[in-house]
Amino acid sequence: MDTRKKLEIIVTNPEAKPVLLLLENHGITHYSIIRDVYGRGDRGIQDGNDLSDTFINVLIICFITTETFEVVKESLRAELSRQGGVAVVSDVSSLKH
Amino acid sequence: MIDNLLNPAILFFALGFFATLVKSDLEIPQSISKFVSLYLLMSIGLKGGIQIAANPITADILIILGVAIAFSALIPFAVFFSLGNRFRVEDKAAIAATYGSVSAVTFVTAVNYLGQLDIAFGGHMVAALALMEAPALISGFWLYKRYSTDTVQDSGHSNWEAITNASVLLILGAIVIGIIANDAALDRVKPFTESLFQGMLMFFLLDMGLLASKRISALRDTGIVTIMVAILIPLISAALAIAISWLLSLNLGDAFLLTILCASASYIAAPAALRIAIPKANAGLYVPMALAITFPMNLIFGFPLYLKILQSIL
Numbered sequence: 001m002d003t004r005k006k007l008e009i010i011v012t013n014p015e016a017k018p019v020l021l022l023l024e025n026h027g028i029t030h031y032s033i034i035r036d037v038y039g040r041g042d043r044g045i046q047d048g049n050d051l052s053d054t055f056i057n058v059l060i061i062c063f064i065t066t067e068t069f070e071v072v073k074e075s076l077r078a079e080l081s082r083q084g085g086v087a088v089v090s091d092v093s094s095l096k097h
Numbered sequence: 098m099i100d101n102l103l104n105p106a107i108l109f110f111a112l113g114f115f116a117t118l119v120k121s122d123l124e125i126p127q128s129i130s131k132f133v134s135l136y137l138l139m140s141i142g143l144k145g146g147i148q149i150a151a152n153p154i155t156a157d158i159l160i161i162l163g164v165a166i167a168f169s170a171l172i173p174f175a176v177f178f179s180l181g182n183r184f185r186v187e188d189k190a191a192i193a194a195t196y197g198s199v200s201a202v203t204f205v206t207a208v209n210y211l212g213q214l215d216i217a218f219g220g221h222m223v224a225a226l227a228l229m230e231a232p233a234l235i236s237g238f239w240l241y242k243r244y245s246t247d248t249v250q251d252s253g254h255s256n257w258e259a260i261t262n263a264s265v266l267l268i269l270g271a272i273v274i275g276i277i278a279n280d281a282a283l284d285r286v287k288p289f290t291e292s293l294f295q296g297m298l299m300f301f302l303l304d305m306g307l308l309a310s311k312r313i314s315a316l317r318d319t320g321i322v323t324i325m326v327a328i329l330i331p332l333i334s335a336a337l338a339i340a341i342s343w344l345l346s347l348n349l350g351d352a353f354l355l356t357i358l359c360a361s362a363s364y365i366a367a368p369a370a371l372r373i374a375i376p377k378a379n380a381g382l383y384v385p386m387a388l389a390i391t392f393p394m395n396l397i398f399g400f401p402l403y404l405k406i407l408q409s410i411l
Contacts, residue, residue, distance in 0.1 A: 014373050017373070036127075049311045051130060051134055051365045052364065052366070052369045052384075054369060054384065055380070
């Protein structure tokens with residue numbers, strides 16, 4: 001089984017676009033998105049109670065190689081520092097990828 | 098004023114507000130809210146386009162549209178500098194952009210209000226609604242770039258977002274379709290685009306009442322100044338619009354809608370663009386100000402007040 005990095009990013013809906021653009025610019029073109037993620041963080045409650053999709057989060061998940069992660073991590077950290085959001089990374093084994 | 102309060106649309110807004118206060122489980126699924134808001138924008142855009150097609154564009158209309166754009170671009174500057182040092186630069190810029198931009202929902206409700214009073218207005222005012230969304234957002238972001246000590250990224254993406262956001266694109270598209278589509282075909286869709294309008298608006302205001310009530314709790318910690326700002330900015334903007342309407346001798350319907358546009362604040366298009374353009378601005382501040390204070394204030398007290406003043410001077 002391949003060893004991969006599982007990158008999970010939670011950002012508000014409008015901020016997902018710049019993050020996806022950043023990932024794609026670093027060659028990460030395969031990802032999954034879970035929409036309508038509710039939660040609570042530094043910016044208060046994200047409960048989806050608005051019409052602009054401002055108060056709702058999305059979860060972006062991608063499985064990447066360690067090399068790709070090393071290339072993208074600083075840019076991603078800078079982007080999330082600028083606009084907010086969280087990212088966690090974990091080591092996983094891939095049964096099929 | 099009492100007549101306005103007994104309008105079923107306003108009463109449903111109040112019901113939505115009340116439902117949240119008593120912790121009722123009444124809620125409208127998000128996808129239905131979005132559908133109804135898109136329906137209202139499409140319907141109002143078509144109506145504007147049909148009216149524009151029936152009446153040729155004159156120099157007076159172009160002046161009104163120019164004034165509307167100028168208002169949208171300049172109100173953020175007045176708001177930004179009048180807020181002083183009570184707010185952070187990013188919050189001032191976001192509030193400025195929010196109050197320079199316009200609320201399509203307030204506009205749609207105002208059109209319905211005029212319809213109930215049999216007061217005519219020009220279809221070009223719907224175009225004014227679409228044209229007033231973006232300039233304020235661009236001004237707000239410029240103010241942020243100019244006065245922020247942070248390193249600010251290029252605004253190109255968010256400016257484009259402001260111009261192509263769903264509400265602007267749908268209204269402009271519906272106006273164009275209303276202008277070019279043939280009359281017979283438009284007549285066939287009237288049961289959907291016009292007959293359902295008032296009922297849809299009433300249902301939508303129920304949802305807006307629910308949202309406004311949920312958002313108002315975010316202002317509890319920000320103090321009375323924030324609430325006063327959310328009340329005073331629209332009143333001052335409305336006074337300026339009324340003065341300009343008098344100077345330009347606008348007809349009552351156009352003057353009322355220009356006043357409503359200037360007095361309203363965006364809580365759909367603006368937050369989406371500002372989250373990208375000014376991410377450090379607190380959306381928990383500028384969205385509740387616009388949605389939970391300014392919107393109901395205009396709806397309940399603003400409409401009859403602005404109309405009464407305009408009727409007395411025009």
